[in-house]
Amino acid sequence: MVNDEVVVTPWEVKGDIDYDKLVRDFGTQKIGDEIISKIEQIAGEVHPLIKRKIFFSHRDLDWLLSEYEKGNKFFLYTGRGPSGDTHLGHLVSWILTKWFQDKFGAELWFQMTDDEKFYFKDGLTAEFTNRMAYENALDVIALGFDEKKTFIFSDFDYAKTLYPQAAKVAKKLTFSTARAVFGFNESSNVGQIFFTSMQSVPAFLPSIKEGKNIPCLIPHAIDQDPHFRVCRDILPKLGYYKPAAIHSMFLPGLKQGGKMSSSIMDSAIFTTDTGEQIEKKVKNAFTGGKSTAEEQRKTGANPDICSVYNYYFILFMWDDNELGDLRKRCLCGEILCGDCKKILENKIKKFLNDHQKKREEAKKRLDKFILRD
């Protein structure tokens, strides 16, 4: 795969991504040892997603932690563009978000941008994206968020609250800036141009509700950074703090390159997949294996280009010793791809079996989490 087709925007991610370059291009800060120590000091531990630098970058996280130490608690804000079923890639940010909620006692404001997906995806109706908002909410709830501290809302259904605040952002955002950040053109629709104003609102809505400025931390995949650059630029003009952010890499698809995507056949495992589907997708996954078992036993395989290894690294093997051992066995040809895939398949099945049960239970508790006007 050549490296000359790398795209990272809120609407498209493709190619071999150089995350160090993204940090430079986007002007964010790398997650370094110092900030990891600071987190450990406050929380008593560090989540593997941070320790492994899957969350590799941030904005103002150091400031947010200092404020926390001074007793100025923060709230969490993240979201989902409900264009279809939830897949494992979406869970990465949400799992870390839950960890922050648990360790820092933070409220979570979770935005379902059904308007965004309607504006940006030609084939989708507003009714469909709105319905998916509530389907996807079940996956959020299934992860175990605290129902007293977690508020989920759809842009369409919470518009009476969101739109008047979005208007205040919109008034401060010129077309020229929006185009520079998002690359709009003549055929962009006016909803697309307006939309980022809606995505800014949850970063200051709790401050409005409480009547005082509250710091905000946004865990999100790095592709959404342009929205929050705009947000950080405008919020101080409205009298609010700039939100802090912590940025994740993408969970790669089971195919070669890019992020896990619903639009590439069999590259994504959905939270609603059956055992049979999981088995098939993992079996067909791209690995760093050799063409024959014999060759692989002799020369070993390459975990660094392997989607199966990536799955272990990011979501399914958080024990460093266990992962180190597997890596060694892969490198020296002790384990073949078929066996390795079988282990992953079982781990995913176990995880999703449990998740699907909780997702089913979440249907009864949905209303406790949803904000509506």
Added chain:
Amino acid sequence: MVNDEVVVTPWEVKGDIDYDKLVRDFGTQKIGDEIISKIEQIAGEVHPLIKRKIFFSHRDLDWLLSEYEKGNKFFLYTGRGPSGDTHLGHLVSWILTKWFQDKFGAELWFQMTDDEKFYFKDGLTAEFTNRMAYENALDVIALGFDEKKTFIFSDFDYAKTLYPQAAKVAKKLTFSTARAVFGFNESSNVGQIFFTSMQSVPAFLPSIKEGKNIPCLIPHAIDQDPHFRVCRDILPKLGYYKPAAIHSMFLPGLKQGGKMSSSIMDSAIFTTDTGEQIEKKVKNAFTGGKSTAEEQRKTGANPDICSVYNYYFILFMWDDNELGDLRKRCLCGEILCGDCKKILENKIKKFLNDHQKKREEAKKRLDKFILRD
């Protein structure tokens, strides 16, 4: 006054307006004798605002009337950008709208575009335009609209209903079209670019609520036509009728040229003005009089450039004989401007005295008219 600075946009109207040219430029239809007869045939009379062609232009009014004759009733939609107090110029469309409600038994959907005025007027806060929406609503109610058939709503406060529908319009409207129609530039804010989507919604909202397509008539001042050109272009793509419209000239200010405007000192009479304010403004009004009383008695004055005469023509002397008589006396120098102004002053005082009483009573009935989510 030279004629080379004529501007007619939804946000600015200035210069000597050639209404025939507007009809050609905007591509509307002139109100002709045929359509006036048709209205008379159905309603039993024709309102002076139509007979005098103050409502001088339309789109698809002939179609709307044919539908009405077939038993397919229409609803009315008009609105107000609540940037400040209501002045007499705003009442022109509303008075005709009320006449249509009375004669055709039509519902009225009245939109207060507090978002628009916030987006387009630098100095105004969202809280202010929202508050003015309800102040201005009192003037609407004071005109006597039927509380069972009249629905007034602010864009901010009715956003849960309006925004998801506006999104459907927005998705069909490219930046390129919006810029061509409204002349946006690099420094336009993204709220301005989105806004027309909100203004389209009331033209089909009753059709959604009733679950069937209902024709819509929009009485409005001609400067708002660009919004409804966009609306008429998009609604059929969403499965609705194009709204019909009937367009008024502007009530000129009491100064020379342009429309009555809150931003030109003493050019506008507000519905909340005191007797003293009315007296002062009318006294200072621009007329077609001569420099001395003696000259005017000899050569007569010019009603065609006179703001006082315009007030009679548009709002305060609907009896043709009475107006014809006054015109004659003006032309031959029989009446001087001071006396003529005194008559207008008394008419305005009488009208506003009555209006202000009804406006006060409207405060108690406001909730019966307001739609909120």
